[in-house]
Amino acid sequence: MSDHDREYEIVLWGATGFTGGLVAEYLADRYGTTDLDWALAGRDERRLAAVRDSLADSNSDADVDADALDLLTGDAFDQDSLDAIAEQTAVVISTVGPYARFGSHLVAACVDAGTHYCDLSGEVHWMREMIDEHHDAARENGTRIVHGCGFDSVPSDVGTLFLQSHAEETVGAYCDEVRGFVSIRGGSFSGGTIASMVEMYEMASEDREVRRLLADPRALDPPESRGAPADRPQRGVAYDRDADTWTAPFVMAQINEPVVRRSNALLGHPWGHTFRYGESLRTGQGVKAAATAAGLAVGQGLLAGALSVGPVRELLDRYVLPEAGEGPDRETIEGSSFEVRLVGTGASDDHPSGFTVEARVRGDRDPGYGSTARMLGESAVCLARGEVDSPVEGGVLTPASGIGLPLIDRLEGTGVSFEAEVVDD
Numbered sequence: 221m222s223d224h225d226r227e228y229e230i231v232l233w234g235a236t237g238f239t240g241g242l243v244a245e246y247l248a249d250r251y252g253t254t255d256l257d258w259a260l261a262g263r264d265e266r267r268l269a270a271v272r273d274s275l276a277d278s279n280s281d282a283d284v285d286a287d288a289l290d291l292l293t294g295d296a297f298d299q300d301s302l303d304a305i306a307e308q309t310a311v312v313i314s315t316v317g318p319y320a321r322f323g324s325h326l327v328a329a330c331v332d333a334g335t336h337y338c339d340l341s342g343e344v345h346w347m348r349e350m351i352d353e354h355h356d357a358a359r360e361n362g363t364r365i366v367h368g369c370g371f372d373s374v375p376s377d378v379g380t381l382f383l384q385s386h387a388e389e390t391v392g393a394y395c396d397e398v399r400g401f402v403s404i405r406g407g408s409f410s411g412g413t414i415a416s417m418v419e420m421y422e423m424a425s426e427d428r429e430v431r432r433l434l435a436d437p438r439a440l441d442p443p444e445s446r447g448a449p450a451d452r453p454q455r456g457v458a459y460d461r462d463a464d465t466w467t468a469p470f471v472m473a474q475i476n477e478p479v480v481r482r483s484n485a486l487l488g489h490p491w492g493h494t495f496r497y498g499e500s501l502r503t504g505q506g507v508k509a510a511a512t513a514a515g516l517a518v519g520q521g522l523l524a525g526a527l528s529v530g531p532v533r534e535l536l537d538r539y540v541l542p543e544a545g546e547g548p549d550r551e552t553i554e555g556s557s558f559e560v561r562l563v564g565t566g567a568s569d570d571h572p573s574g575f576t577v578e579a580r581v582r583g584d585r586d587p588g589y590g591s592t593a594r595m596l597g598e599s600a601v602c603l604a605r606g607e608v609d610s611p612v613e614g615g616v617l618t619p620a621s622g623i624g625l626p627l628i629d630r631l632e633g634t635g636v637s638f639e640a641e642v643v644d645d
């Protein structure tokens with residue numbers, strides 16, 4: 221596909237939603253309408269026009285010309301409308317979720333049209349379905365379908381790629397194991413994220429295959445490595461000596477860990493067939509940190525238990541959890557931050573007693589929305605401009621295998637940063 225034979229570089233599908241609105245704001249702020257050819261898309265033209273007007277009004281510094289921002293309409297279940305959207309653009313960003321409910325026709329449209337695609341899906345069972353249905357066709361026509369371009373799974377996945385490339389450059393070998401320690405200050409969830417979680421629990425309670433997939437640490441691996449041994453996500457409290465911290469289970473490990481394994485597999489196992497990746501929430505040192513980790517472990521277990529019971533799930537969804545279109549307020553988004561510290565260990569002929577390399581991925585906004593809008597927006601810009609460094613030409617991919625290190629360059633100066641150093645050799 222030539223990137224220049226399309227009307228737009230990027231179409232943002234779902235611009236009227238909570239996260240879609242943040243991505244629109246981010247693109248308008250960073251690129252205006254002069255440095256990027258992009259359009260807003262959704263199912264309701266009036267609401268799209270309202271988003272466009274608010275972008276033009278609130279961006280007095282950026283060059284946002286409301287007339288230059290086209291509005292495209294369609295419906296997640298109307299294949300013709302999605303085909304028409306996919307044919308006009310080099311890249312589609314989708315923030316219309318739950319993806320298992322709303323996402324499949326759009327991915328099919330993008331693969332058919334040879335249009336690159338990126339989203340925020342953390343729905344492992346749906347990603348597996350897209351891999352099974354579209355990976356081969358997308359590989360053959362060079363289309364990059366890249367799931368997980370937000371907080372799940374860019375820090376874990378591109379962070380691990382970054383750490384490994386630093387290890388190779390400085391120590392001359394890759395790490396055999398990488399462990400991620402996640403710290404989040406503040407933050408909250410939107411209605412769409414909650415809907416996606418609730419729907420995943422619902423599908424798991426009704427469908428044994430979904431349950432099996434969600435428990436499979438290699439759920440996203442290609443067929444060759446699908447059955448290979450791999451660690452399950454951490455379930456209880458643990459103390460990590462290398463990172464010197466107490467840890468609790470991290471709810472997104474169930475997504476991020478299989479994504480990192482798929483990256484290693486798609487890249488041709490550069491980090492080895494026995495490479496291990498795991499992540500957890502970091503709570504720090506001392507008795508208080510141990511108690512916090514225990515509290516988090518119990519709390520997450522209780523929430524998962526509650527969401528597994530149909531009537532409790534319905535009650536929580538109806539009366540407690542945020543509605544579609546709702547999400548954290550601006551103060552929460554701007555006052556929150558995250559850090560993912562990745563610790564890689566390995567040994568080689570030159571370093572027989574071992575070496576340790578660390579990377580830190582930081583975001584100065586909340587992880588799920590403020591920082592996610594930047595990661596997703598810049599993923600799309602990389603795809604649109606061919607700023608990709610990967611031996612993989614196309615397919616249903618991960619951020620590391622579908623885009624790679626150029627995403628880090630694009631994110632420079634946006635508030636999402638990557639650093640790496642050798643700490644012990």
Ligand SMILES: NC(=O)c1ccc[n+]([C@@H]2O[C@H](COP(=O)([O-])OP(=O)(O)OC[C@H]3O[C@@H](n4cnc5c(N)ncnc54)[C@H](OP(=O)(O)O)[C@@H]3O)[C@@H](O)[C@H]2O)c1
Pocket residue numbers: 234235236237238239240262263264267294295296297315316317318319322340341342368370371372373410411412413414416417543544545546547587588589592
């Ligand atoms: N991985 C991450 O880091 C991360 C972070 C944030 C969000 N997410 C995911 O992003 C997704 C969106 O979350 P959100 O909170 O932004 O959701 P939201 O506010 O509810 O927005 C959903 C969007 O979907 C649109 N939509 C619904 N039905 C449609 C249909 N039939 N055809 C076309 N469009 C339709 C809505 O359009 P209307 O406005 O017209 O209703 C809206 O634009 C969720 O799956 C969530 O899990 C992931």
